[in-house]
Amino acid sequence: MTTDTVKNEPLATEDAETASALLDVRDLHVSYRQGGRTVPAVRGVSFSLAPGDTLGIAGESGCGKSTMALGLLRLHGAKAQVSGEVLFRGEDLLTTTWSRLRAVRWAGASVVFQGAMSALNPVRTVLEQIVEPIVLHDKVSAKEAERRAAELLDSVGIPSRRMRSYPHEFSGGQRQRVMIAMALACRPDLIIADEPTTALDVMVQAQILELLAELVRESRIAVIMITHDLSLLAHTCDRLAVMYAGRIVELGPSRQVLDSPKHPYTRALSRAFPTIGDPASRLAPAGLAGDPPRPSEVGDGCAFAARCSEVTEACRTGEMLLWPAGPGRSAACLRVRPDHGGTS
Numbered sequence: 001m002t003t004d005t006v007k008n009e010p011l012a013t014e015d016a017e018t019a020s021a022l023l024d025v026r027d028l029h030v031s032y033r034q035g036g037r038t039v040p041a042v043r044g045v046s047f048s049l050a051p052g053d054t055l056g057i058a059g060e061s062g063c064g065k066s067t068m069a070l071g072l073l074r075l076h077g078a079k080a081q082v083s084g085e086v087l088f089r090g091e092d093l094l095t096t097t098w099s100r101l102r103a104v105r106w107a108g109a110s111v112v113f114q115g116a117m118s119a120l121n122p123v124r125t126v127l128e129q130i131v132e133p134i135v136l137h138d139k140v141s142a143k144e145a146e147r148r149a150a151e152l153l154d155s156v157g158i159p160s161r162r163m164r165s166y167p168h169e170f171s172g173g174q175r176q177r178v179m180i181a182m183a184l185a186c187r188p189d190l191i192i193a194d195e196p197t198t199a200l201d202v203m204v205q206a207q208i209l210e211l212l213a214e215l216v217r218e219s220r221i222a223v224i225m226i227t228h229d230l231s232l233l234a235h236t237c238d239r240l241a242v243m244y245a246g247r248i249v250e251l252g253p254s255r256q257v258l259d260s261p262k263h264p265y266t267r268a269l270s271r272a273f274p275t276i277g278d279p280a281s282r283l284a285p286a287g288l289a290g291d292p293p294r295p296s297e298v299g300d301g302c303a304f305a306a307r308c309s310e311v312t313e314a315c316r317t318g319e320m321l322l323w324p325a326g327p328g329r330s331a332a333c334l335r336v337r338p339d340h341g342g343t344s
């Protein structure tokens with residue numbers, strides 16, 4: 001387990017922004033209990049989102065992206081422990097009552113999960129599944145809810161004549177579109193999309209992400225979009241956060257993060273996924289040998305040190321913070337630490 005010397009605190013420059021934030025996540029930790037041990041999967045994540053912001057979260061499998069997303073809305077199972085603060089419009093979702101939390105889910109913040117087939121109910125039509133949250137949260141008549149559901153399905157490219165079909169009657173891409181329509185049903189201020197396009201072919205992935213980006217641009221909904229693929233996020237999100245071993249190791253405007261990464265992990269990850277249209281490169285992460293550490297193996301210093309081509313002795317023990325690395329940017333690498341000389 002990690003020590004307290006390694007921190008992932010919010011940037012000083014973000015403090016002013018957090019006052020007007022829609023979502024302000026402060027020092028979020030999520031641990032799983034496994035066979036009598038506590039294993040930290042998210043280790044002190046902080047960031048904030050203003051209304052209409054789009055933030056992409058990238059990182060390899062197992063770095064804690066989904067755990068963090070679930071933690072934000074307390075959707076993780078009973079085996080997980082969460083601490084920190086998740087201020088949604090100023091209300092801490094980690095300490096608020098379950099009934100308040102139920103009200104916030106769907107209507108305030110909704111989630112598009114990976115794998116629509118398992119998230120949708122197979123024995124109910126898509127219309128029924130979209131109507132339900134609208135009736136429940138917005139207290140409108142079934143007729144009005146149906147009208148809105150039809151409108152939503154239309155906006156995601158599902159014709160209204162197919163509203164009474166069951167999930168298995170749709171393709172994978174169409175089911176993800178239905179999931180997006182469901183997430184939009186109660187007009188939330190925030191959508192958390194966790195790998196919304198996994199298992200779809202590359203062209204359909206790009207279409208779905210573009211659709212989501214378009215819908216949120218029009219409506220000023222904020223989005224947290226999670227995937228292991230940096231290049232997909234760069235097309236759809238204003239800002240990128242790169243996670244490694246349960247922490248954010250780089251944060252900044254998407255284009256800048258991709259064009260001039262400050263953290264060696266971001267550099268390796270962007271080499272691993274150079275283009276949307278190159279499936280071969282997505283299967284073989286060329287710039288990234290070895291595997292990330294398991295949460296139980298993370299110790300002092302930089303968790304990426306063992307795989308880093310630029311590692312120094314100080315990285316193995318040094319205190320790791322998200323240091324400012326240019327306007328709106330930060331990175332948790334000793335090379336960007338102000339007194340290091342800024343070689344990155």
Ligand SMILES: Nc1ncnc2c1ncn2[C@@H]1O[C@H](COP(=O)(O)OP(=O)(O)OP(=O)(O)O)[C@@H](O)[C@H]1O
Binds near residue numbers: 041061064065068295
């Ligand atoms: N229910 C659970 N119980 C115990 N450990 C878990 C559980 N869910 C996730 N973990 C562990 O927490 C760590 C983070 O997993 P998580 O699924 O959040 O990563 P991820 O970045 O979303 O990966 P992926 O891209 O594969 O979904 C992993 O080591 C994983 O094995």
